[in-house]
Amino acid sequence: MKLIFEKSAPGRALSLLPPCDVELVALPEELVRETAPALPEMSETDISRHYTELNKNVHGVNCGFYPLGSCTMKYNPRIDEEMAALPGFTQVHPLAPAYATEGCREVLETASKYLCEIFGMDACTFQPAAGAHGEFTGILLIKQYHDARGEGAKRTKIIVPDSAHGTNPATANMCGYQVVNIPSAPNGCVDLEALKAVLGEDTAGLMLTNPNTVGIFDENILEITRLVHEAGGLCYYDGANLNAVMGVVRPGDMGFDCIHSNLHKTFATPHGGGGPGAGAVGCKAHLMPYLPKSAMMGGEGIQVRSFAGNFLVVVKALTYIMTLGQEGIPEAAKNAVLNANYLMRKIQGTFEPAFDRTCMHEFVLDLSGFKKETGVSALDVAKSLIDYGMHPPTMYFPLIVHEALMLEPTETESRETLDWAADVFRQLYELAHKDPEFMHNAPHNAQIGRPDEVRAARTPILRYQKAEA
Numbered sequence: 001m002k003l004i005f006e007k008s009a010p011g012r013a014l015s016l017l018p019p020c021d022v023e024l025v026a027l028p029e030e031l032v033r034e035t036a037p038a039l040p041e042m043s044e045t046d047i048s049r050h051y052t053e054l055n056k057n058v059h060g061v062n063c064g065f066y067p068l069g070s071c072t073m074k075y076n077p078r079i080d081e082e083m084a085a086l087p088g089f090t091q092v093h094p095l096a097p098a099y100a101t102e103g104c105r106e107v108l109e110t111a112s113k114y115l116c117e118i119f120g121m122d123a124c125t126f127q128p129a130a131g132a133h134g135e136f137t138g139i140l141l142i143k144q145y146h147d148a149r150g151e152g153a154k155r156t157k158i159i160v161p162d163s164a165h166g167t168n169p170a171t172a173n174m175c176g177y178q179v180v181n182i183p184s185a186p187n188g189c190v191d192l193e194a195l196k197a198v199l200g201e202d203t204a205g206l207m208l209t210n211p212n213t214v215g216i217f218d219e220n221i222l223e224i225t226r227l228v229h230e231a232g233g234l235c236y237y238d239g240a241n242l243n244a245v246m247g248v249v250r251p252g253d254m255g256f257d258c259i260h261s262n263l264h265k266t267f268a269t270p271h272g273g274g275g276p277g278a279g280a281v282g283c284k285a286h287l288m289p290y291l292p293k294s295a296m297m298g299g300e301g302i303q304v305r306s307f308a309g310n311f312l313v314v315v316k317a318l319t320y321i322m323t324l325g326q327e328g329i330p331e332a333a334k335n336a337v338l339n340a341n342y343l344m345r346k347i348q349g350t351f352e353p354a355f356d357r358t359c360m361h362e363f364v365l366d367l368s369g370f371k372k373e374t375g376v377s378a379l380d381v382a383k384s385l386i387d388y389g390m391h392p393p394t395m396y397f398p399l400i401v402h403e404a405l406m407l408e409p410t411e412t413e414s415r416e417t418l419d420w421a422a423d424v425f426r427q428l429y430e431l432a433h434k435d436p437e438f439m440h441n442a443p444h445n446a447q448i449g450r451p452d453e454v455r456a457a458r459t460p461i462l463r464y465q466k467a468e469a
């Protein structure tokens with residue numbers, strides 16, 4: 001597909017700007033550019049076609065199945081967008097005086113109240129702009145807590161299980177902590193003996209995802225948080241993806257002191273491509289004094305972002321929570337779990353789950369045996385799915401499973417879609433035994449086949465180079 005600059009034709013420029021109704025001001029000479037910018041010139045029809053064509057080359061939840069494990073690519077109800085588009089929310093200036101922003105403040109306070117209820121926490125901040133940013137904020141709460149008690153200097157370690165999302169050790173490191181990795185037990189959960197062995201006076205805290213990244217709820221969770229507290233550490237809950245537990249069990253009741261949740265995963269805002277997110281952070285009362293300072297929400301701690309964070313994402317999350325309500329939230333969670341188990345059992349027999357037990361909202365397939373048998377890798381299967389109009393699952397994560405494919409169907413997929421998905425997996429399983437070569441070269445029907453991923457990462461071309469005339 002051609003770029004918009006390549007489609008441009010001189011003299012075809014559009015002028016859709018209304019006539020200027022304010023006094024013209026001459027800019028100082030040094031601010032004025034010497035040559036006109038090379039903006040594309042196109043007719044409205046061609047622009048419209050250009051973006052429609054681009055749109056066709058993108059896969060989103062509105063185009064088809066998107067079982068990207070750990071990422072919760074869930075359907076974003078239209079009403080969320082309608083609410084976030086209200087002029088009272090989109091036109092507000094972040095420096096507007098308090099009397100002019102009472103509605104926005106009410107949105108933040110109400111969202112905070114509901115999320116505290118879902119988290120089992122006492123207070124919330126919406127400043128962090130993403131999940132990893134929320135982790136950073138949460139670990140800073142823990143750090144400030146230890147500092148205030150005069151224990152900051154000796155509590156230097158954060159414990160992270162080997163199944164953790166990569167952002168967890170990165171966060172602990174960025175906050176100045178030493179990361180202590182502990183291995184998982186054979187069932188994918190925290191190995192209690194391994195945990196006990198590393199706990200001590202130097203423990204600042206533990207970072208944990210539960211259900212963990214293999215989609216399993218840790219049955220020892222109360223014992224885990226008790227052990228950490230006994231050693232004087234605090235417990236951080238990575239709730240990026242609360243889809244299996246929202247409205248069913250609360251991280252606060254599991255013994256966690258603080259949490260972040262990705263409003264752009266669990267609470268419906270679409271994501272991917274780096275779009276605006278929100279890593280809401282909740283904490284118990286003993287961490288409240290350290291919440292980031294915010295003009296809208298109070299707080300006295302270290303500010304992690306300007307103003308109130310990505311406010312419109314909070315509007316969408318609040319709309320999502322209010323439309324589902326007290327019954328709908330746990331129902332969505334239970335359907336997410338049901339859909340994941342249904343799909344896992346339907347696929348089983350061809351591709352095998354890494355852990356053969358009831359899963360939560362996602363499950364992991366282990367393709368290492370299949371690869372030995374056929375030479376076809378998890379990557380080949382993922383690329384082949386593209387030809388069927390399915391977005392590939394998360395690949396090669398968690399690291400504790402080899403040749404991993406991690407699927408999360410989410411709650412809004414119908415039984416027909418899940419049956420279709422299982423059928424596609426079965427077809428690929430058979431194809432791999434008949435024609436592995438075909439799968440090594442997939443996808444066959446996509447705009448781009450297999451990009452050189454190393455070169456793309458090492459020498460990315462991020463700007464369009466205009467050809468010399």
Ligand SMILES: *Cc1c(COP(=O)(O)O)cnc(C)c1O
Pocket residue numbers: 070071130131132133165167209238240241262277279
């Ligand atoms: C997505 C995710 C994160 C990071 O969230 P970002 O918004 O991408 O920074 C952290 N932990 C888990 C378990 C996740 O799934």
